[in-house]
Amino acid sequence: DAGxxxxxxxxxxxxxxxxxxxxxxxxxxxYLFWYRQTMMRGLELLIYFNxxxxxxxxxxxxxxxxxxxxxxxxxxxxxxxxxxxxxxVYFCASSFNLAGRGRYNEQFFGPGTRLTVL
Amino acid sequence: AQSVAQPExxxxxxxxxxxxxxxxxxxxxxxxxxxxxxxxxRGLQFLLKYITGDNLxxxxxxxxxxxxxxxxxxxxxxxxxxxxxxxxxxxxVRGAYYGNNRLAFGKGNQVVVIP
Numbered sequence: 001d002a003g004x005x006x007x008x009x010x011x012x013x014x015x016x017x018x019x020x021x022x023x024x025x026x027x028x029x030x031y032l033f034w035y036r037q038t039m040m041r042g043l044e045l046l047i048y049f050n051x052x053x054x055x056x057x058x059x060x061x062x063x064x065x066x067x068x069x070x071x072x073x074x075x076x077x078x079x080x081x082x083x084x085x086x087x088x089v090y091f092c093a094s095s096f097n098l099a100g101r102g103r104y105n106e107q108f109f110g111p112g113t114r115l116t117v118l
Numbered sequence: 119a120q121s122v123a124q125p126e127x128x129x130x131x132x133x134x135x136x137x138x139x140x141x142x143x144x145x146x147x148x149x150x151x152x153x154x155x156x157x158x159x160r161g162l163q164f165l166l167k168y169i170t171g172d173n174l175x176x177x178x179x180x181x182x183x184x185x186x187x188x189x190x191x192x193x194x195x196x197x198x199x200x201x202x203x204x205x206x207x208x209x210x211v212r213g214a215y216y217g218n219n220r221l222a223f224g225k226g227n228q229v230v231v232i233p
Contacts, residue, residue: 004161031219042223042224042225042226043208043226045220048219091161093162106152106167107164109162110161
């Protein structure tokens with residue numbers, strides 16, 4: 001199993017540009033999570049999906065952020081327009097719901113995308 | 119609301135000595151508790167979890183953790199630390215109620231194992 005795949009691994013962009021981060025969850029997993037990690041705020045949950053449907057987006061900072069999951073094997077996190085304060089490492093994670101006990105199951109994290117907005 | 123406190127920023131330990139990383143939690147109702155480890159430039163890796171049953175949980179790489187309900191703690195332990203255990207360790211909690219799939223992470227503890 002290749003694990004959770006994220007691309008790109010590093011992204012450097014200028015303020016005002018659109019940034020798209022991509023994630024492929026582990027096959028068979030039906031939960032997908034997007035996190036942001038910074039030194040100041042630690043690890044923050046931005047949004048999560050269940051069966052491709054967004055369930056909780058209360059962590060999305062503002063309207064500049066949007067996330068989609070068009071199918072079970074692909075999700076994107078888009079920032080438009082990007083700002084320097086968006087610089088962080090963005091993680092995607094997935095987990096599976098075993099017999100309705102999804103909240104028991106650990107999340108598997110991708111390697112992250114390090115975003116730098118100049 | 120659910121939250122985790124990891125009181126120490128950094129834990130220094132000599133190789134071969136016991137390693138303890140502290141975690142206390144706050145949650146409504148029963149907790150599901152997790153430990154993750156993060157190596158430089160890598161994603162978080164799952165170490166172990168407590169859901170129910172035996173308070174002592176054993177996980178990967180010789181790590182274990184003890185759930186203490188009265189003290190609302192879930193400290194991570196390893197009897198003999200290795201230099202390769204140097205990493206960032208995260209404790210996380212999820213309240214055990216229907217519909218809750220959010221994990222609350224602590225700020226992380228940097229563990230430095232000194233050769």
